[in-house]
Amino acid sequence: MNPLGDNIIFDFVFPNELHVVWSVMIVLYPYITGLVAGAFIISSLYHVFERKELRSIARYSLVASLVFLGFATLPLLVHLGRPERAFNIMITPHFTSAMAGFGYIYLMYMSILAIEVWFLFRGELVERANESQGIKKFIYTALALFDLTINEETKAFDKKVITFFAAVGIPAACLLHGYVGFLFGSIKANPWWSTPLMLPIFILSAIVSGISVIIFKYFLVSYIQGFEINDKCLKTLSSFLWGFMIIDVCMELLELLSISYQQTGEWEILSYLIYQKLWIPYLVIQLGICSFIPFILLGINTIFDLKRSTARACVFISSILLLCQVLAMRWNVVIGGGMISKSMRGFSSYFPGIFEKEGLFTAFIIFTCPFIILYLVDRIFPLFKFKGYDQETVALTTDEH
Amino acid sequence: MFRFSYVNRILIIFFGAVVAGLVLKTAMIPESFGKYGHYRADWLSEGTQLPSIYQGKFVCQECHNEIFQTHEKDVHVSVECENCHGNGKKHVDFHKKVASASVDTSADMTASGGIKDQAKMHILKDNQTCLYCHRQLKARPKYFPQIDPDAHFELLKVKDKNTTCFSCHSPHEPLFLVKKVSESRVHPTINECKSCHDESVSEPRPENHPTIFECKYCHKGLIDDFKAKKHKFLNCTSCHNVYRISESSGYIFKNGNPKFCLMCHEDKNIVDSTKVPVIKQKEHYEMMGATPDMRCFDCHGAEKIHDISKNPFYSAGKASDTDKIEKQLQTPASHGAEIKNEQK
Numbered sequence: 001m002n003p004l005g006d007n008i009i010f011d012f013v014f015p016n017e018l019h020v021v022w023s024v025m026i027v028l029y030p031y032i033t034g035l036v037a038g039a040f041i042i043s044s045l046y047h048v049f050e051r052k053e054l055r056s057i058a059r060y061s062l063v064a065s066l067v068f069l070g071f072a073t074l075p076l077l078v079h080l081g082r083p084e085r086a087f088n089i090m091i092t093p094h095f096t097s098a099m100a101g102f103g104y105i106y107l108m109y110m111s112i113l114a115i116e117v118w119f120l121f122r123g124e125l126v127e128r129a130n131e132s133q134g135i136k137k138f139i140y141t142a143l144a145l146f147d148l149t150i151n152e153e154t155k156a157f158d159k160k161v162i163t164f165f166a167a168v169g170i171p172a173a174c175l176l177h178g179y180v181g182f183l184f185g186s187i188k189a190n191p192w193w194s195t196p197l198m199l200p201i202f203i204l205s206a207i208v209s210g211i212s213v214i215i216f217k218y219f220l221v222s223y224i225q226g227f228e229i230n231d232k233c234l235k236t237l238s239s240f241l242w243g244f245m246i247i248d249v250c251m252e253l254l255e256l257l258s259i260s261y262q263q264t265g266e267w268e269i270l271s272y273l274i275y276q277k278l279w280i281p282y283l284v285i286q287l288g289i290c291s292f293i294p295f296i297l298l299g300i301n302t303i304f305d306l307k308r309s310t311a312r313a314c315v316f317i318s319s320i321l322l323l324c325q326v327l328a329m330r331w332n333v334v335i336g337g338g339m340i341s342k343s344m345r346g347f348s349s350y351f352p353g354i355f356e357k358e359g360l361f362t363a364f365i366i367f368t369c370p371f372i373i374l375y376l377v378d379r380i381f382p383l384f385k386f387k388g389y390d391q392e393t394v395a396l397t398t399d400e401h
Numbered sequence: 402m403f404r405f406s407y408v409n410r411i412l413i414i415f416f417g418a419v420v421a422g423l424v425l426k427t428a429m430i431p432e433s434f435g436k437y438g439h440y441r442a443d444w445l446s447e448g449t450q451l452p453s454i455y456q457g458k459f460v461c462q463e464c465h466n467e468i469f470q471t472h473e474k475d476v477h478v479s480v481e482c483e484n485c486h487g488n489g490k491k492h493v494d495f496h497k498k499v500a501s502a503s504v505d506t507s508a509d510m511t512a513s514g515g516i517k518d519q520a521k522m523h524i525l526k527d528n529q530t531c532l533y534c535h536r537q538l539k540a541r542p543k544y545f546p547q548i549d550p551d552a553h554f555e556l557l558k559v560k561d562k563n564t565t566c567f568s569c570h571s572p573h574e575p576l577f578l579v580k581k582v583s584e585s586r587v588h589p590t591i592n593e594c595k596s597c598h599d600e601s602v603s604e605p606r607p608e609n610h611p612t613i614f615e616c617k618y619c620h621k622g623l624i625d626d627f628k629a630k631k632h633k634f635l636n637c638t639s640c641h642n643v644y645r646i647s648e649s650s651g652y653i654f655k656n657g658n659p660k661f662c663l664m665c666h667e668d669k670n671i672v673d674s675t676k677v678p679v680i681k682q683k684e685h686y687e688m689m690g691a692t693p694d695m696r697c698f699d700c701h702g703a704e705k706i707h708d709i710s711k712n713p714f715y716s717a718g719k720a721s722d723t724d725k726i727e728k729q730l731q732t733p734a735s736h737g738a739e740i741k742n743e744q745k
Contacts, residue, residue, distance in 0.1 A: 012539040091429045094439050111418075115411065122407070145414075147407035154405060161408075343540065 010277075011346035020338040020350035023358040025075040027334045028366060030180045030202065031209065031327055033072045037177040038210010039065040040113070040169055042237070047166035053232040060221075060383040061214050062120060066113045067370045067377065073106065074366050079358060098183050105179050109172045116165035119158050121381060126150045177206040184333060191266035191344075192273065192337040197255045201329075204248035209326035211241045215319040217374075219312075221384055231308060235301070238315045242298035245322060249291045252329070269344045273336055277347055282332045290325030294318035456489040458482050464496070468573055474581040475574040476644055485530065485572060487523040495520030531566040544590070544645045556634070557665055558676040568671050569664040576642050577658040588653035590645055620712055627707035640706075662697040 039061045045051045046058035077083040093100035126148045129140035141148065181202025184193040215237050222229045259270060274282060297314040300306065306314065339347045353359040377383065436442035461482045462469040472478065483489055493499070495517070528550065537547040554562060557569075571577070578585070616637045617624050627633060640661070645651040659682065665672065668679040686693065689700070702709060 014540050015534075015538060018533060018536065091426050092434060092439070111415065115415065118411065145407050145410040147405070147410065149405060149407065157405065157408075346539065 010349075011341075012343045013341040013346040013348055014343055017341050017348055020335065020348055022334050022338045023079060023350070024331075024335075024352040024360065024363050025079040025358045025366075027327075027330045028075040028363050029072065029079075030177075030184075030334075031330045032068055032075070032367070032370070033177055033180050034202070034206030034209045034326060034330075035213050036065050036068040036072055036109075036210070037173040037203070037206040038208065038212075039068065039214050040173045040210070041207050042211060042214055042240075044166040044170050044173075045240070047163050048170070051236060053230070053236045056230045056233050056384065057214060057218055057237065059120065060217070062113070062117055063377055063381075063383055064214065064217070064370075064374055065210075066110075066117050067373045069106075069110055069113060070373070071366065071370045074369070075363070078362060078366065098179075098186060102179055102183065105172075105176050109169070109176045112165055112169045112172050116162055116169065119161045119165070122158055123150060123155065124381060173206075174203050178203050180206075184337070187337075189342065190337045190340065191259075191264070191270055192340055193333065195255060195259070197251060197258065198333075201248070201251045201255060204244060204251055205326045205329055207244045208241065208248050208322055211237060211244065212319040212322040212326070215241065215315060216323060217371075219316050219319075221378070225384065227385060229312065231311070234312065234315055238298055238311075238318070239302045241315075241318065241322065242295070242302050245291070245294060245298070245325075249287070249295070252287065266344060269340055273340060273347070277339060277349075278332050278336050281328050282336070286325055286328040286332060290321045290328060294321045294325070452490070454488040454490045455481075455483050456493050460493060461489065472573045475578050476576055476582060476642070477572065477574075478582055485523075485525050489522060492520045492522050526565055526567055528566050531570075531572075544643065544651075558673040559671055560673050561671055564671045568669060571660075576654070576656065577660040577664075578642070578654055578656070579658055580654070582644050582652055585644070585652040585654050587646075587650055588643075589649060590643055590651040590653075622711040622713055623707050623709070626711040630707060631705050657696045657698060659697050666697075 042054060043058045043062035043065065046054040077086060080086055089097050089100040090103045093104070122144060125140050125144040127150070129137055129144055129148055132140055178199045181199040184202075185195055185198030188194045215234070218229065218234070218237075256274070259267060294317075297318045301311050301314045301318075335350050339350060341347060352363070355361050374383075431441040431443065433442035434440070437445075458469065458472075458481050472482070532548075532550065535547050537549045541547050551562075553559075554564070566572075624637070627637075640656050642654045642656060643651050644654075663680075663682060665677060666679050668674065668681050672679055685691075686695075691700070698706065
C-alpha cells in the first residue's frame with residue numbers, strides 16, 4: 001500500500017503521469033556525485049592552496065572522493081531496466097544525449113582522481129614493497145609499476161604532479177557536478193528544473209555536502225579508532241563549510257526569489273508545489289531547520305573562540321544537518337519536479353517503498369557501500385594515522401586552546 | 402620522455418587505456434549504425450523477425466471460453482486479457498507443448514522457477530492495478546468510471562482499508578451485465594450544459610432548445626420516489642449503467658443480476674454490517690423461499706429502491722416506456738433525431 005494513502009493525485013493530472021518515473025535512485029545519484037566534488041575540493045585546498053592545517057584530512061578526502069566516484073553511477077544503473085545498455089551511450093554518443101556527455105566527463109574526472117591517488121600513495125607502496133616478502137612484495141611492486149625508486153628528487157616530483165592534478169581536478173570537479181545540475185537545468189519542459197541557476201546551485205551544494213561528509217566521517221573514524229581530532233583542521237573546515245553554505249543557500253533563495261518575482265505562467269503551479277506539496281521537505285527541512293541552525297552554529301564557531309567540546313559539538317551537528325539539507329535539496333529537485341503534471345494544473349505523489357527495487361533499502365545499501373570500501377582501504381592503507389601524522393597533529397592541536 | 406621510469410609507465414598505461422577505449426568504442430559500433438540515422442539499421446529487419454509475445458484474446462478463448470464469454474459481455478470487453486495477466490507466450494507454449502526458446506526446458510517441471518512455474522500467468526490483485534485506469538482524475542472524461550478510494554470505502558462502509566477491489570468487483574464482469582454491451586438498449590446519455598456551452602450558461606433554457614437528457618426530465622416521479630428511499634445516496638447510473646458510445650448516446654442497462662446487489666450486501670466480513678444490511682445469498686433465498694431466477698428487485702424494489710409504478714412511462718405488463726421514448730426520439734427538435742442521423 002502507498003504510505004501516503006490512495007489519494008495521491010491532486011487536480012488535473014494526465015492518466016500517464018500517475019507513476020513518478022524518477023525515483024529515490026535519481027535523488028541518490030546527484031547526492032553521491034556531490035560528495036565526490038566536495039571531498040575533492042578539501043584535498044585541493046591542501047594540495048594546491050597549501051592550507052597546511054588540512055593535512056590530516058586531505059589524504060582521506062582524496063581517497064573518499066575516488067571511492068564515492070566509483071559508486072556515483074550505481075543508482076543510475078539500478079534505476080535502469082536494462083543496465084547493460086547504459087554503455088551504448090558511450091559507444092554511439094549523440095549531442096542530444098546529455099548523459100553521454102556526463103559519461104565522458106565522469107571518465108575524465110575518474111582518470112584525474114586515480115592518477116592523483118596513485119601518486120599520493122606511491123611513496124608508501126614503494127616503502128611497503130621494500131619491507132615485504134613473497135607475494136605481498138610482488139603485489140606492492142606491481143602496484144608501484146615495478147619501479148621502486150624513491151629519493152628526494154622523486155618525492156619533489158611526485159608532489160608537483162599531485163599539485164598539478166589537484167589543480168586540474170578543481171575545474172573538473174566543478175564541471176562534473178555542474179554537469180549534473182545541467183542535466184536537470186536543461187530540461188525546459190519542467191519549470192521546477194529549467195533554470196540556469198541550477199548549475200551553480202548544484203556545484204555549491206556539492207561542496208557543502210562534500211565538506212560535511214568529510215567532517216562527519218572525521219568524527220566517526222576518530223571515535224572508532226580512538227585518535228584525537230585536529231581542532232585547527234576542524235576550525236578551518238568549519239569556516240569553509242560556513243562560507244560555502246551561505247553562498248549555496250543564498251543561491252537557492254535567489255532562485256526562489258527569481259521565479260516568484262517573474263510571476264510567469266508556471267508560478268501558479270510552482271507556488272503550490274513550494275507552499276503545499278514541498279512545505280515540509282523544502283521550506284521546513286531544507287531552508288529552515290537544515291540551513292538556519294548550521295548557519296548560526298557554524299557562524300558562532302567561526303567568529304568566536306569556543307570551548308573545544310562546544311566547538312566540536314557545533315561542527316558535528318552542523319555537518320549532519322547540512323548533509324540532510326543537501327539530501328533534501330536533491331529530493332525536492334528530483335521528486336518535486338517529477339510530481340508536477342505536464343498539464344501545469346496538478347500533481348501526482350511519490351514515496352519510495354522500503355524493499356522494492358528502487359526502494360529505501362536499496363538506497364541505503366548503495367549509500368553504505370562507499371563507507372564500507374573506505375573502511376577496508378583504511379585497514380590496508382591507514383588514511384588518518386599515516387606516517388608523520390601524530391607528530392603533526394600534536395603540534396597543530398597544542399598551539400590552540 | 403620523463404627521467405623517472407614510473408612516470409613513463411603511468412603515461413603508457415593512461416594513453417594505452419585511452420587508445421584501447423577508442424579502439425574498443427570503434428569496434429563495438431554496429432556495422433549498420435548510422436545508415437539511415439542515429440540507430441542500427443539492421444534492427445528494422447531484425448525487429449520484424451521477433452516472435453510475437455502477446456497472444457491476443459482469441460488465443461485465450463481456445464481454452465478459457467467460459468471466462469472469455471463472461472468478459473465479452475461486460476464493460477471490460479475492450480480490455481485485453483494480457484493487459485492484466487501479462488503476456489501469454491510461455492503459458493501458451495507450455496500448454497500447447499510448443500518447443501519454444503521462451504520456456505527454459507532445462508529447469509525442473511514443478512520446482513519453484515521450473516517450467517510449470519514459468520508458464521503461470523500473472524494475476525494482479527493489488528488495487529493499484531485497477532486504480533491505474535479507475536483512479537479519480539480530473540483529466541479523465543467524466544463518464545469514465547473512476548473513484549477516490551477513500552471516499553468509495555466510506556460510501557460503502559468498508560471497514561478494512563486494505564480490502565481489494567476484487568473483494569466486490571469481478572474484473573471479468575465488473576458490472577455483472579445480463580446482456581452483452583452491444584445488445585443493450587441505445588439511450589440518450591446524460592449531457593450537461595457545458596457539453597455545448599461554457600459554464601456561465603443559466604437556466605431556464607429557451608423553448609426551442611434541444612432536449613438535454615437528464616433522468617429527471619423523463620422519470621421525475623420515479624426519481625422523487627427514489628429520493629425518499631434508503632438508496633438515495635446513489636446516482637441513477639450506479640445501477641443503470643451507462644456505456645457511452647458517443648457524445649450524445651450510449652447503451653444503458655437495468656442491472657437485474659443479484660450479484661450486482663451483493664457487491665455491497667453480501668456477508669463477507671469486509672463491510673460494516675452494523676451500517677449496511679448483509680446476507681448470505683443461498684441461505685437468504687432458502688429462508689425466503691425464493692427461486693434461483695428471482696432478482697433482489699423482485700422483493701425489495703418498491704420498498705428499498707423505487708416503486709416502478711411511479712415511472713411516468715410505466716404500464717403494467719410490458720415496459721412500454723421504451724416505445725414512448727423511441728417516439729420522443731423521433732421529434733425533430735430533439736437530440737434523439739441527431740443520434741438517429743448519426744447512426745445512419
